[in-house]
Amino acid sequence: MRILRSSFGFSRRLKRLLKVESRRPVESESLTSLAWTPPIQIFVSKEPGIFVLDQRRRFSIMPEIETNQRDSDLFSPPSDVRGMTKLDRTAFKKTVTIPVLRVRKEIVNQLMRSLKRAVLQRPGTKRVIEDPEDEEIRLIMLDPSKMLTENSFEKAELSILEKFNVNPQISKYNLELTYEDFKSEEILRAVLPEGKDVTSAFSRVGHIAHLNLRDHQLPFKHLIGQVMIDKNPGITSAVNKVNNIDNTYRNFQMEVLSGEENMMTKVRENNYTYEFDFSKVYWNPRLSTEHNRITELLKPGDILFDVFAGVGPFAIPVAKKNCTVFANDLNPESHKWLLHNCKLNKVDQKVKVFNLDGKDFLQGPVREELMQQLGPHSQERKHSMHIVMNLPAKAIEFLSVFSSLLDGQPCNEFLPIVHCYSFSKDANPAKDVQQRAGAALGISLESCSSVHIVRNVAPNKEMLCITFQIPAAILYKDHTLNLENHEHPPLKRQRTEKAFSEEKTQIASTD
Numbered sequence: 378m379r380i381l382r383s384s385f386g387f388s389r390r391l392k393r394l395l396k397v398e399s400r401r402p403v404e405s406e407s408l409t410s411l412a413w414t415p416p417i418q419i420f421v422s423k424e425p426g427i428f429v430l431d432q433r434r435r436f437s438i439m440p441e442i443e444t445n446q447r448d449s450d451l452f453s454p455p456s457d458v459r460g461m462t463k464l465d466r467t468a469f470k471k472t473v474t475i476p477v478l479r480v481r482k483e484i485v486n487q488l489m490r491s492l493k494r495a496v497l498q499r500p501g502t503k504r505v506i507e508d509p510e511d512e513e514i515r516l517i518m519l520d521p522s523k524m525l526t527e528n529s530f531e532k533a534e535l536s537i538l539e540k541f542n543v544n545p546q547i548s549k550y551n552l553e554l555t556y557e558d559f560k561s562e563e564i565l566r567a568v569l570p571e572g573k574d575v576t577s578a579f580s581r582v583g584h585i586a587h588l589n590l591r592d593h594q595l596p597f598k599h600l601i602g603q604v605m606i607d608k609n610p611g612i613t614s615a616v617n618k619v620n621n622i623d624n625t626y627r628n629f630q631m632e633v634l635s636g637e638e639n640m641m642t643k644v645r646e647n648n649y650t651y652e653f654d655f656s657k658v659y660w661n662p663r664l665s666t667e668h669n670r671i672t673e674l675l676k677p678g679d680i681l682f683d684v685f686a687g688v689g690p691f692a693i694p695v696a697k698k699n700c701t702v703f704a705n706d707l708n709p710e711s712h713k714w715l716l717h718n719c720k721l722n723k724v725d726q727k728v729k730v731f732n733l734d735g736k737d738f739l740q741g742p743v744r745e746e747l748m749q750q751l752g753p754h755s756q757e758r759k760h761s762m763h764i765v766m767n768l769p770a771k772a773i774e775f776l777s778v779f780s781s782l783l784d785g786q787p788c789n790e791f792l793p794i795v796h797c798y799s800f801s802k803d804a805n806p807a808k809d810v811q812q813r814a815g816a817a818l819g820i821s822l823e824s825c826s827s828v829h830i831v832r833n834v835a836p837n838k839e840m841l842c843i844t845f846q847i848p849a850a851i852l853y854k855d856h857t858l859n860l861e862n863h864e865h866p867p868l869k870r871q872r873t874e875k876a877f878s879e880e881k882t883q884i885a886s887t888d
């Protein structure tokens with residue numbers, strides 16, 4: 378941001394830029410854009426370049442809403458950028474007139490504390506500048522919506538000024554705003570059709586801004602992408618989701634709107650590092666809390682089976698806790714980056730990685746490990762086994778695989794705990810998920826599961842996680858065999874089930 382002194386005493390370049398006329402008195406054209414003014418007279422002060430607001434005139438006070446509205450206009454980009462589809466940064470140049478108070482530099486800090494109310498509060502805009510004419514003097518920028526004349530100071534403020542021997546006379550200053558001074562939202566609001574949503578929110582995936590533009594924003598997509606890059610340090614590429622995630626591997630179809638085409642990126646989540654090609658695998662920064670929630674449930678020595686592991690955001694933190702992890706993903710690219718990230722985070726010895734369909738993974742490596750862990754020679758279990766199934770659009774369909782999965786094996790009561798994700802658009806999403814998961818298993822889960830709301834995906838669409846211990850009646854056809862106390866559902870609860878049922882965030886199974 379550049380602060381420009383108006384009128385004489387300055388470089389020719391600045392004068393040209395400002396085109397200030399030294400008429401006397403002058404009906405203020407520039408002030409018409411200001412928040413506080415009906416047209417007022419200004420006089421050129423004795424001091425070159427500083428205009429003094431006419432103190433003989435009383436100002437009418439505008440209703441607050443209108444004042445705020447006009448104040449925000451003052452700091453918005455020029456109106457002729459509306460409809461721009463190719464970014465022209467030079468078109469955002471604008472000069473605004475700001476009231477200022479001239480003070481000696483040594484008292485600035487003391488004054489700023491007492492003048493908080495009156496001082497301009499605009500993030501990114503300097504509140505104190507050096508008087509270009511006198512290095513001993515500072516100019517305190519005042520809030521144009523509040524500070525019209527010295528009468529605008531409150532009594533207490535005036536007495537502070539008097540105490541420090543400061544003349545309360547307000548001067549005005551021409552401040553040049555450029556593209557750099559506007560926030561992304563201000564730029565988009567000025568460019569996009571009036572009254573339409575300009576939301577500048579995006580998901581950040583390493584150097585990539587991942588946008589989800591609405592139809593009315595599409596004609597401006599390249600400009601929007603460039604603004605995101607310009608205004609967000611570290612972002613060098615902006616992509617737009619082309620359609621919903623409906624492909625098998627859950628990666629986005631995306632279009633690069635602006636910046637680098639390179640989608641190879643690196644992210645940090647919960648203190649772990651992940652590298653991957655964002656155009657080929659699934660990654661959602663909004664799941665970090667969920668990844669952490671599940672990680673916290675496991676204790677050293679526990680076993681995790683991650684059926685839809687992606688590039689490792691459950692598998693890697695859990696392995697770091699000294700657990701054994703079996704991680705699987707059908708997408709060969711996810712599998713490749715999962716292996717890579719295990720090495721990167723130094724847990725490759727703890728994670729066994731597979732590239733199978735979820736069903737084959739459950740019926741193959743998972744079944745084998747369960748048989749070993751639950752078999753006749755297993756010691757009394759001290760550790761829990763968790764099966765994470767994060768494929769919300771489909772995971773419930775995979776639950777039927779558990780039916781008779783351990784048939785013929787000696788029955789054991791230390792059974793694995795499943796965390797299965799699902800979307801729901803139902804008015805009672807928790808109940809809906811319980812019912813659908815129960816139906817897939819052929820039992821009622823109402824009294825022996827908990828449901829956690831993970832996030833709101835869209836209006837009326839929730840992502841949830843249902844957690845339950847797989848009933849023996851499901852895993853074993855004849856589940857009474859070798860089971861000392863011959864339990865039937867509802868099941869005897871184990872340590873880990875107790876742990877998850879104690880979570881504050883869970884929804885009561887009966888709700």
Ligand SMILES: C[S@@+](CC[C@H](N)C(=O)[O-])C[C@H]1O[C@@H](n2cnc3c(N)ncnc32)[C@H](O)[C@@H]1O
Pocket residue numbers: 625626627658659660661664684685686687688689690691705706707708711733734735736767768769
């Ligand atoms: C929603 S992502 C979750 C990834 C990871 N667990 C996370 O939390 O970020 C689902 C993953 O399941 C994988 N996937 C999709 N269908 C699959 C299947 N039939 N068997 C195994 N993995 C599958 C996708 O490639 C994707 O990586």
